[in-house]
Amino acid sequence: MIHTEQLSLHMGQRVLVRDLNWRVEGGQCWSIIGRNGAGKSTLLRTLAGLRQPDGGYVSIQGRALSDWPLAELARQRAFLAQSRSDAFAYSVIETVLSARHPYHGNRYWEGSDDHAIAMNTLESMEVANLAQRDVRTLSGGERQRVAIAAMLAQDTPLLLLDEPANALDLAHQVSVMSLLARLCREQNKTAVMVGHDLTLAHSVSTHALLLMGDGRWLAGLTAGTMQAPVLSEYLGHPIEVIEHGARRIFIPKEISA
Amino acid sequence: MHSFSSNLRRRAILTITVLVLLTVASLLFAGMTGSVSVALSEIPSAVIELLRGQPSSMAATLLNLRLERALTAFVTGASLSLAGVMMQALLRNPLADPYVLGISSGASVGALAALLFMCAAWMVDAAAFAGAVAVSMMLYLLARRDLRSGTAAEGGASLLLLTGVILSAACMAIVTLMLSIAPESRLRSMVFWMIGDLSGAPVRWLPWVVLAGGAAFALRSARSMNVMALHAESAATLGVRVGALRKGLFFVSGLLTASSVTSAGSIGFVGLIVPHACRFAVGPDHRVLIPSAALAGGAYLMLADTLARTVIAPLQLPVGVITALIGAPVFLYQLHRLRG
Numbered sequence: 045m046i047h048t049e050q051l052s053l054h055m056g057q058r059v060l061v062r063d064l065n066w067r068v069e070g071g072q073c074w075s076i077i078g079r080n081g082a083g084k085s086t087l088l089r090t091l092a093g094l095r096q097p098d099g100g101y102v103s104i105q106g107r108a109l110s111d112w113p114l115a116e117l118a119r120q121r122a123f124l125a126q127s128r129s130d131a132f133a134y135s136v137i138e139t140v141l142s143a144r145h146p147y148h149g150n151r152y153w154e155g156s157d158d159h160a161i162a163m164n165t166l167e168s169m170e171v172a173n174l175a176q177r178d179v180r181t182l183s184g185g186e187r188q189r190v191a192i193a194a195m196l197a198q199d200t201p202l203l204l205l206d207e208p209a210n211a212l213d214l215a216h217q218v219s220v221m222s223l224l225a226r227l228c229r230e231q232n233k234t235a236v237m238v239g240h241d242l243t244l245a246h247s248v249s250t251h252a253l254l255l256m257g258d259g260r261w262l263a264g265l266t267a268g269t270m271q272a273p274v275l276s277e278y279l280g281h282p283i284e285v286i287e288h289g290a291r292r293i294f295i296p297k298e299i300s301a
Numbered sequence: 302m303h304s305f306s307s308n309l310r311r312r313a314i315l316t317i318t319v320l321v322l323l324t325v326a327s328l329l330f331a332g333m334t335g336s337v338s339v340a341l342s343e344i345p346s347a348v349i350e351l352l353r354g355q356p357s358s359m360a361a362t363l364l365n366l367r368l369e370r371a372l373t374a375f376v377t378g379a380s381l382s383l384a385g386v387m388m389q390a391l392l393r394n395p396l397a398d399p400y401v402l403g404i405s406s407g408a409s410v411g412a413l414a415a416l417l418f419m420c421a422a423w424m425v426d427a428a429a430f431a432g433a434v435a436v437s438m439m440l441y442l443l444a445r446r447d448l449r450s451g452t453a454a455e456g457g458a459s460l461l462l463l464t465g466v467i468l469s470a471a472c473m474a475i476v477t478l479m480l481s482i483a484p485e486s487r488l489r490s491m492v493f494w495m496i497g498d499l500s501g502a503p504v505r506w507l508p509w510v511v512l513a514g515g516a517a518f519a520l521r522s523a524r525s526m527n528v529m530a531l532h533a534e535s536a537a538t539l540g541v542r543v544g545a546l547r548k549g550l551f552f553v554s555g556l557l558t559a560s561s562v563t564s565a566g567s568i569g570f571v572g573l574i575v576p577h578a579c580r581f582a583v584g585p586d587h588r589v590l591i592p593s594a595a596l597a598g599g600a601y602l603m604l605a606d607t608l609a610r611t612v613i614a615p616l617q618l619p620v621g622v623i624t625a626l627i628g629a630p631v632f633l634y635q636l637h638r639l640r641g
Contacts, residue, residue, distance in 0.1 A: 092538050118540030125535045131393045132530050132585040145528050146540040152524070152588060156306050198539065 045070045045105065045202055045234045046091060046121070052099030052259075053086050060086055062259030063100070068251075070201065073228040074236045075245035075252045075266075079280055082257030084238040085126055085206055091236065092123040092204050104202065118146035121202035122195045126210070126238075128187070130180045136190050137162060137175040143194040162197050168223065169193040170216070184211035192220060203227075205237040209244060217241070221248045242283070242294035246270050254278040270294075313589045320596040324375070327600040331371035331607045332364045336614050339363055369504045373564060374606040374620070375599035376508045377499070378571050380561040382579075382598020383515055385572030386591060387554035390526045391547055392462055393533060395580065398573035399558040401462070403469030405567040407436025408559060409495055410472050412566070413479045416491050422503075425494075426563050433559035436468055441551065443468075461551075497568030497621030499606050511560040516595055518553045522546060523587040530585065568621045570628030571598055577635060 051064040060083030068074055076084045089095045091102055093109045102109045104120055112120070122143070134142075140162040141154050148154065166172040169189040179187065188211045195203065208224070209217040225248035227233040239245050245252070252269040254262040256278055262269055272285045275294070282297040333339045339347065343360040350361040351368075384399035392401075399405070411432025415425040440461070447460040476495070483491060519526075525546050529536040537543045561568070575598040576590070583589050602620065605627065609620040 092535075094534060094537055114537065114542055115540035118538060121538070123535055123538040125532075128535075129393075129533065130531075132395060133580070134527075134531055134585050138527075138584075138586060139531055142528050142531050143539060145524060148524065153310055154306055159306055 045072075046102065046236070048091075048100060048102050050100035051090070051097050051102060053083055053090060054098040055083070055086060059259045060257060061255060061261060064261055066253065066261075066263050068234055068236060070234050071228055071232045072234055072251055073225055073249045075249040076236065076238045076255065077242070077245065077252055077270075077275070078255035078278060079257055082255040084255060087255070088123075088204050088206050088236065088238055092121065093117065094123070115146050118198070118200075120200055121204060122198040122200040124191060124195050124203075124205040124208060126206040128191060130187075133178045133180060135175070136166070136171065136177050136179055136182070139179050139190055140166060140194045140197050143198040146198065161199065162193075165193040165196040166190070168196065169220070185213055185216060188212055189216065189220070201233055203233060203235045203237075205235065207238050207240070209239055209241060217244060224248060242270070242275065243292070246292050246294065316583050316589060317592050317596070320593055320600070324596050324600045324603075327603045327607075328368065328371055328375070331374070331603050332367045334607050334611055335363065335367060336611075337363060370499060370606065370610075371603045373504060373508075374499055374602045376512055377561040377565045377568065378575070378602025378605075379595040379599035380508060380512050380515065380557040381568065381572040381602075382575040382594045383512070383519060383591065384554040384557035384561070385576045385598075386587070386594045387515075387519060387526075387550045387557075388572070389576060390530050390587065391550040391554065393530060394462075395577060396573070397462075398570075399554060400469075400567060400569070400572070402440060402465030402555075403436050403472055404433050404440075404555050404558045405562045406469040406472030406476065408433040408562040409567060410475050410479075411435075412494050413476055413483075413491050416487055416494060417479055417483050419487070430559055430563045432472075433555070433562060436472065437552070437555040437559070440465055440468060493619050494566045496619040497566040497624070498619040499565050500610070500617050500619075503564075505564060508560045508564055511556055512595075515553050515557045516591070518549060519587075519591045522549065523591055526550075526587040527585075530587070566619075566621065568602070568624055570624045570632070571602055574628045574632045574635075575601055577632065581635060 045068050047067040048064050051061060051066070052059065053061040076087060078084050086095065090097050104112065104117070109117070141158055144154055144158040144161065147158070163172060163175070166175060169192055171186060171189045171193060174182065174186060174190070179190065182190065192208060203224070208220060212220060221244055224235050224237070228235050228250070246266055249266050251264060252266050254269055254274065262274065262278070270292070272283050276283045284295045284297055286293045286295060329344065332344065333341065339360045344364070347356070347358065347361040347364045350356050350358060351365055356362045356365045381399055388397045388399050388401065389395050408429040409432070411428035411430070412425050415428035420428070444461040444464045480488070480491060525536070525541045528539050528541045529543060529546060532539060534543060576594045579590055579594045579597055583593050602624070605623040606620045609618040609623045612618060
């Protein structure tokens with residue numbers, strides 16, 4: 045689905061990621077894990093084509109990002125930004141309909157099918173009742189769910205999400221994440237997400253990419269990468285893993301003063 | 302549920318129809334009002350005379366003069382309002398106006414320099430236009446990085462905005478310098494130019510061409526402008542060529558501003574309050590907002606100009622005074638109602 049070849053990312057003088065050779069296949073759900081400033085968002089923005097790589101290249105469906113026409117690429121991958129600022133009083137439904145832009149070509153108005161898709165995704169995010177509200181009046185969590193609904197309305201095989209669980213309450217964190225996992229499992233979609241909740245990440249992801257922030261990285265199945273010693277090293281803090289039935293719970297160890 | 306999109310279309314058509322009627326009514330009102338008023342019953346025959354190209358009756362002659370001026374007011378107001386909508390989308394700030402980047406200050410420097418050296422009227426216009434273009438070019442060179450890379454980090458728009466504000470301040474300093482050394486006899490024309498005045502504005506077809514071109518560009522980009530207004534830099538992931546769109550908005554709104562400032566001086570507030578009021582009335586969707594704001598801006602300036610030439614007749618006020626006197630309180634009211 046998406047793969048990187050010798051990908052390098054720099055930030056100023058710092059090397060964040062060096063020679064990343066990474067292959068993500070359809071139906072996989074990846075979590076990118078690392079400390080603050082390790083380059084998680086930078087990598088995601090590079091995968092989305094919002095930033096040029098400092099070395100190597102990214103390709104989607106075997107075709108380099110720069111070779112894709114922008115509109116066609118927009119039907120392949122959707123991107124959820126970490127934060128958003130709303131300057132204008134658009135309504136929730138207009139926000140979601142705007143994500144149908146790549147399907148419109150030169151049409152001036154959207155069709156009724158676009159509206160049906162938008163309403164469906166709003167319902168799946170449990171925000172259909174807010175459809176006519178001004179986006180600037182929503183709470184942080186509601187706004188985040190509207191943004192995810194917009195992303196789903198874009199209807200792409202590849203989803204790139206920067207902290208999708210941001211600002212969501214506990215119930216919605218779980219329902220959004222399991223929806224993403226189900227999309228990967230049942231509709232063969234591919235998700236790559238950045239997140240900080242290891243337990244949540246482990247419960248929905250099939251794979252994990254760990255970033256050290258100095259160029260080093262580790263990619264693979266969660267069974268191999270999400271182990272206490274590896275995570276402790278990459279996150280710079282000792283981490284304990286507790287098996288709870290079929291689930292694994294990750295707890296940061298307390299450091300006694 | 303499927304009627305939502307057709308509802309939207311019906312509402313858009315209704316809005317535009319109402320505004321077209323309002324514009325025609327304003328035009329008629331401007332034609333009828335003045336020191337000698339023309340009765341509504343005289344209008345049809347006078348219009349027919351005008352269309353034949355031989356205004357002979359009193360009514361037709363008056364109508365001819367007033368309509369020429371009203372049409373100049375329309376094209377100026379529509380251009381300013383359209384430029385305001387585009388500038389607000391470009392900067393993602395509903396409080397930006399076409400003058401915020403200093404394009405009109407550049408025009409002022411050019412025009413006032415020409416007035417100071419007693420140049421002919423056409424040279425004043427040419428100098429104003431040259432000044433506006435010069436500031437746009439400088440702005441483009443200084444903030445090129447910001448405009449080109451649609452992928453700038455958050456707060457990217459501020460480089461453009463700050464550069465514009467500084468350039469504007471520099472131009473205003475030059476304007477003040479020229480005003481302070483200008484001889485008494487030329488001061489009045491210089492001040493009137495700065496406030497914005499339609500009384501001496503000649504009828505020209507160029508502003509109409511610019512307006513038509515600007516409106517065509519804006520309507521074509523309306524959908525992309527919506528996406529960019531909502532998603533900022535991430536609009537690129539929805540297939541919008543952000544860099545190209547921002548450059549287009551910058552140049553077209555600059556051209557519209559330069560064209561209107563050249564023919565009528567820097568008339569304030571139209572580009573700020575008309576888009577704002579339209580957004581309040583019809584919503585922020587650019588597909589409806591663009592035609593609405595252009596029509597409303599034109600009608601607003603026609604009415605303001607009619608007021609400017611009648612309120613203390615036979616004296617004429619510069620129309621910029623009227624737009625600012627109406628605009629400032631209306632704007633404050635809107636602002637407080639929204640925040641309140």
